Amino acid sequence: MTEIPLGPGGMSADVEDVELYHPHSWITKYVFAQDAKVIAIQYSLVALGVGLIALVLSWLMRLQLGFPGVFEFIDADRYYQLITMHGMMMVVYVLTALFLGGFGNYLIPLMVGARDMVFPYVNMLSFWVYFLAVLILVASFFAPGGPTGAGWTLYPPQAILAGTPGQEWGIVLMLVSLIVFIIGFTMGGLNYVVTVLQGRARGMTLMRMPLTVWGIFTASVMALLAFPALFVGAVMMLFDKLLGTSFFMPTLYSMGEQLKYGGGSPLLFQHLFWFFGHPEVYIVALPAFGIVSDLISVHARRNIFGYRMMVWAIIAIGALSFVVWAHHMYVSGMNPYFGFFFATTTLIIAIPTAIKVYNWVLTLWRGDIHLRTPMLFALAFIVTFVNGGLTGLFLGNVVVDVPLSDTMFVVAHFHMVMGVAPILVIFGAIYHWYPKVTGRLLDETLGKIHFWITFLGAYAIFFPMHYLGLMGVPRRYHEMLESTTYPASAHQLNIFITIAALIVGAAQFMFVFNLAWSLFRGREADGNPWGAASLEWQTPETPPPHGNWGPHVPVVYRWAYDYNVPGAARDFIPQNEPPPAVVAMQGHSP
Amino acid sequence: MFAAVMLVVVALGSVLFHFLSPWWWPPIASNWKYIDDTILITFWITGVVFVAVLLFMAYCVFRFRHRPGNVASYEPENRRLEWWLTVVTGVGVAAMLTPGLFVWDRFINVPAEATEAEIVGQQWQWSFRLPGPDGKLGTSSTKFITTENPIGLNPDDPNGKDDVVVQGAELHLPVGKPIKALLRSVDVLHNFYVPEFRAKMDLVPGMVTYFWLTPTRTGQFEILCAELCGVGHPMMRGQVVVEEAVAYQDWLDKQTRPVLADNDTAPANNKNEETR
Ligand code: HEM
Ligand SMILES: [Cu+2]
Secondary structure, three states, rough: OOOOOOOOOOOOOOOHHHHHHHHHHHHHHOOOOOOHHHHHHHHHHHHHHHHHHHHHHHHHHHHHHHHOOOOOOOOOOHHHHHHHHHHHHHHHHHHHHHHHHHHHHHHHHHHHOOOOOOOHHHHHHHHHHHHHHHHHHHOOOOOOOOOOOOOOOOOOHHHHOOOOOOOOOOHHHHHHHHHHHHHHHHHHHHHHHHHHHHHHOOOOHHOOOOHHHHHHHHHHHHHHHHHHHHHHHHHHHHHHHOOOOOOOOOOOOOOOOEOOOOOOOOOHHHHHHHHHHHHHHHHHHHHHHHHHHHHHHHHHHOOOOHHHHHHHHHHHHHHHHHOOOOHHHHOOOOOHHHHHHHHHHHHHHHHHHHHHHHHHHHOOOOOEEEHHHHHHHHHHHHHHHHHHHHHHHHHHHHHHHHHHHEEHHHHHHHHHHHHHHHHHHHHHHHHHHHHHHOOEEOHHHHHHHHHHHHHHHHHHHHHHHHHHHHHHHHHOOOOOOOOOOOOEEEEHHHHHHHHHHHHHHHHHHHHHHHEEEEHHHHOOOOOOOOOOHHHHHHOOOOOOOOOOOOOOOOOOOOOOOEEEEOOOOOOOOOOOOOOHHHHHHHOOOO | OOHHHHHHHHHHHHHHHHOOOOOOOOOOEOHHHHHHHHHHHHHHHHHHHHHHHHHHHHHHHHHHHOOOOOOOOOOOOOOOOOOOOOHHHHHHHHHHHHHHHHHHHHHHOOOOHHHHHHEEOOOOOOOEEEOOOOOOHHHHOHHHHHOOOOOOOOOOOOHHHOOEEEEEOOOEEEEEOEEEEEEEOHHHHEEOOOOOOOOEEEEEEEEOOEEEEOEEEOEEEEEEOOOOOOOOOHHHOEEEEEEOOHHOOOOOOHHHHHHHHHHHHHHOOHHHHOOO
């Protein structure tokens, strides 16, 4: 296994290429690969695959909601299995894996000027353990009784009792898969954190790092602290299920009989789950924040506005997000006095979040905006994120949450803010970095069509959905059924949403086609097609080979946002371009 | 240009949808109008911010679009502007949070004159228990549940002897009288939710949760379960009938009479006796 010898002051800049472990066969190059860039692609492809499955599941759910009863195979059992698998897949196995395992692996070493992650072998294990977790998860579709239908929150006692689909095998496989996922993530996460802290090139101070790295780094630290809570919850629930312990199980009378449980607390699980679950939202959001900052800056040809404030906002959000978890539990029956505390912390988090939004839009101000596909996705991210962030102020403000909690308003809110918004960033990022990964550009026309359908379509799905929630339609209903509460026109709204969802879903296959087609037919790109200043665009070769930098690791002289610097020759200055004084000195040395 | 127009369309379209669409909350039937008011304040503040951000973006996208000769300005930070924005945001947040916390304080502090009513959830139906003439509910526990004692009244608690148990039928409430709802579940989580009341709360096995309200208009309202409780979740419905005091008393008497009669013939309570 290879290690980059490190020391204070960015010794890694002196690492010679020969010290890396180079693969000798196809298997070690592409399958059991240790190159972070290959691992990144493995992570991304698996996560995108899981994403497509989760997307198809959402079609089925929407078909049932729009046309209840028409699709007979989607009965209540099936519906609950669908939402559970869709939700868990999207949040954990797609977004977390894609942002950290995918973008983290590809971008961290390149952006901080390292040759690879600091522990390449552990990095390889991380991917394969993740892959195993995916296999276990998918296996539950084929298990007797099917996957669990407990909702992605897996709340006990329901998750392990009769009356919930998949309570025999599905829930066990789900818990085991999560445990395995967390093991895999921990290996990757340690790598990301240590590489950022120890593997930076000479001159790459923390306050010169691109915000993408800041976002992924902070998210990784958070994930390392948050996932253990889920780990513990999953282990205890497995014990309750398999060994008959009662961590989460009080005295129960279920389906006509007294159960052998007693003394446990269902609320304990909820606290553990959300101690993980809320930071998880930001684990997905912070990398998106970072990436979108870079996309906006590059394509608006302007420095990101208020860089230092942006960094502190990321850190503040990361820290605060550990003290807001119980805002998911305002009506859970926990001590009601918690409400004061958690509402206050939750609304305080709005302040650093708002600062980020201001700085994004102020970066546009007096910029030179190129509306290429990545930029369009970045702008659309701001729209959906602001929308979802603002509805978060409803749900965070404890008493306002009371009528809205557990309704479709919540479903609309979290899809906007942590479903659609991060996915838009992922698309933008793929359009942006694809030429670095493959040497070719994605097709711009297909990209624009994909963009407009996805953005407007997703908005049309989720914006009106808030109003279903205001009317009082609860979430996790496989059909609204007749009700005296809401008007019949609510059904028309559901049909509209379903049609929008089908169109948006179909557009994603266009994107997949673009990915495949452009690999062979896309316009060839040079190493830095957007004229970006950060290090990953300055590699001697594109796509960068194993080791990234050829004989010499770059030395960094400036931050990543020198665009349109007054007096500069070009409209950007790469991070590794020495200032004139240094050039003059180097000129004198032999 | 197209992008700028679309941003304006999204902003204004959302506002129009908000005001013109027929979809809005059902008319309120409880004292929690404060909650509606707080939501409205929040709608106004957040709505203004949303539209402002989108229009600003639209303006930038149009005005600073790439054209030959357009050069971006170089301005890494602007401390004054950043602090100013931070403070304004803080004020806006406080304007939403403060009324919210005041209303929450009312929401969790039950007025002393409230009468108790127990709501029990089980997969997938609602049961209710109202205090008898003594005005007190007897204690209860899941461990006492049998087929004859379906919601687990404590057979040894004298306060429970005269309690009225309503199973699989409507809950009646008198209009204008504060009610403290005590919530209990025997199996999994449930949530008692009547959209017109605005209030809701989970039913958690192993503990008693509560909320309170004063029904403010008569009528019949649907109870929905708002916490996933298994395959029957959407079917778990019930009815609340809010009526004038006289009609309520009538109903209560009808409920009470058979239990009292049983009490007269058998000194210990009918149902609970058998669970000893
Ligand atoms: C066009 C794309 C999508 C559509 C049409 C869609 C649709 C849905 C629907 C219909 C539900 C069930 C609502 C209910 O009955 O309660 C749902 C739940 C959910 N979705 Fe999505 N979704 C999409 C994308 C996403 C994405 C990108 C995420 C990533 C965060 C996501 C995360 C979730 C979660 C966490 C749940 C909750 C599951 C539960 O209640 O246990 N969805 N989605
Ligand atoms: Cu229920």
